[in-house]
Amino acid sequence: MSSEEIARKRLNAIQQQLTRSTGPADLSRERANASFDVNQMKTFFAGGKEFSEAMDDAYRFIQRDPELYLGDEYIFDASVTEQREATMRQLRRYVEVRDMLKSSLLVRAFHDAMCQYSEAFSMRLYVHEILFPQALRLFGTSEQYSEWIDDLLSWRIIGCFAMTELGYSSFLRGLETTATFDKKADEFIINSPSILSTKWWVGMAGETATHTIVLAQTVVDGKKCGIDWFVVPLRSRKTGRLVAGVAAGNIGTKYGRNGLDNGWIQFSGIRIPRTNMMMRWASVSPDGKYHPSPNPALSYAPLIGERLEVIRATISTASRALTIACRYGCVRRQGANNEQIMDFQSYYVQLMPGIAGLYVANIIDRITGSKWNKLVDNVDDGTLFLNNIADIHGISAGLKSIYGWWGVDILEFCRRSLGGHAYSSYNAIGEFIQDFSPITTGGGDNYTLMNQAAKYVLGSLKMASNGIKLEGSVAYLNNIQEALSRSNSSMASENEILDLNFITGALAWLSIRKAKAIETTLSGGGVAVWNDNIVHLIKLAEIHTHHYILSEYHNDLVEYGSTEYKDLLPMLTQMGQLWGTYVMQSLLELFLEEGYFSPSQAKMVKKVFYDLCRKTRKEVIPLVDAWAVPDFILKAPLGRYDGDIYPAYFNRVRNTPGCVGVPSYWSKYIKPMTDPDS
Known part of the structure; x- marks a missing residue:
């Protein structure tokens, strides 16, 4: 075949592709190649038939709920402020729906589907409902866990997890934040002694958390005894304002997950009750006696x-x-x-x-x-x-x-x-x-x-x-x-x-x-x-x-x-x-x-x-x-299940804000060049 014939054949193929989408037929043919039962594999990958069906129900619920489903255009074009507000709106609606559901299986599926739909939602939920409570479970006594868990799971308080510091990341032995015991008041005084001790990258600390669980150096009678965990209030539950002795704010725009308000925290002498120290493994008695953890590595457990x-x-x-x-x-x-x-x-x-x-x-x-x-x-x-x-x-x-x-x-x-x-x-x-x-x-x-x-x-x-x-x-x-x-x-x-x-x-x-x-x-x-x-x-x-x-x-x-x-x-x-x-x-x-x-x-x-x-x-x-990811979770026209990708992609672009029309800066910058005599 000559080079001219090859070129002509290629041009004909391109023309055919542009005028008639082969995607649906291509994917249909690919699906016919399966040597296994795709539905059975879907069930296996999901962890069982009942949970697989619950996931289908959860996906449908999300897509039909106007507060949970944001719409493709919003997801990709929203500002950081809009993303954070939308994520909290989803969380509030999520808690409302979850408390209404009767099936524990559907609750778990609803959780997993929402976390797939939004990574920012997923991390906000994880910090509050898993990381904070798990730290309480691992380090708090049974009584301490019972004291906090109901308020956490009902979202009457919003928790975050303050371990890493600006100058030390997760090098725990180097952490500078201190919890100094005041025997007379039976209280701990939480301090950030330097800028390096600023708690950093703390999810939910930037705008929303009312409480945090803090890893700090325990100081008794002027001596550093070890690193332990403490529950510390951050914001008023009524007004959202920071409590006295706490400075906190946003880290700013991030590379990703901008619907999550990662933040920084500095403590300036805020006092907490002695019983806010998590005392399963290590403890401080009212008379100031420190009982160390049996294994320092337990600090990493959460x-x-x-x-x-x-x-x-x-x-x-x-x-x-x-x-x-x-x-x-x-x-x-x-x-x-x-x-x-x-x-x-x-x-x-x-x-x-x-x-x-x-x-x-x-x-x-x-x-x-x-x-x-x-x-x-x-x-x-x-x-x-x-x-x-x-x-x-x-x-x-x-x-x-x-x-x-x-x-x-x-x-x-x-x-x-x-x-x-x-x-x-x-x-x-x-x-x-x-x-x-x-x-x-x-x-x-x-x-x-x-x-x-x-x-x-x-x-x-x-x-x-x-x-x-x-x-x-x-x-x-x-x-x-x-x-x-x-x-x-x-x-x-x-x-x-x-x-x-x-x-x-x-x-x-x-x-x-x-x-x-x-x-x-x-x-x-x-x-x-x-x-x-x-x-x-x-x-x-x-x-x-x-x-x-x-x-x-x-x-x-x-x-x-x-x-x-x-x-x-x-x-x-x-x-x-x-x-x-x-x-x-x-x-x-x-x-x-x-x-x-x-x-x-x-x-x-x-x-x-x-x-x-x-x-x-x-x-x-x-x-x-078999992974059964719906199109609205994929969010990508090029990954459509039906294979009709190009019309979907073009329509998505055509419907975006500012796709067509005269730009707002035309008169100010372009017209003086293109029409200088006007």
């Missing part, structure tokens, strides 16, 4: 739940972005033969690991969230809580970092996949990136968290080396001697790579080898040596966390063989295989460096990864359809 929430946030945000990118990729056509761009390897190989990763994350979220919730529910059993806190603290640090970083990567791949259209606010990807990015570092810098996870692994390695049997996420370290005696992999075929036992075994080997090497390097060294090896420590934490993810996923899959979801096992196994090979190929440099894989084996790993990406591409639309 952040464990926050870290685990990043998994859910990643699922919520990335599922929407991937749905848009994948549907667009199957509708958009280009190339000499007018191919679907989803068929280009450079396109699908970036997105398919994201599809698999979210199916894996969905199960990890259930497993780890359940472990944490059970631990919180049993906080009154101090021994049980203290025996398990270290493991879940270590793994939550790794999970928060892994899913935060990976979520950002997936969103960036989705942005690229939309080409220039991603720069339009009306296609939502930019909003997702802006709203998701702040939470990837909230609750502790990821590098710091990975150092904590690595420290936990190294401490556990030492225990295993001394013959102490380990449980939880580090149980694989019990096999340290076997791993150290084996120098390389005996893998001989591609089929072995598809075995999740092989993948988790390889990761366990690599983690032990890496940990042992770091232990030797750090031996006898101090802080300087640790700091010189942070890159290696972060990599150790990454390997350990991926081993946990894939081990838990694999163990959970085994249980579905005898359930109503058994027909989904082939696809769910494929998702685990793709995610596992994605992880392994990302670590190939280390596997080669340690001599575990030969160059030919490394090539096999890459080949299997690319083959799984191609195989998954064939069913990409059924896989994202």
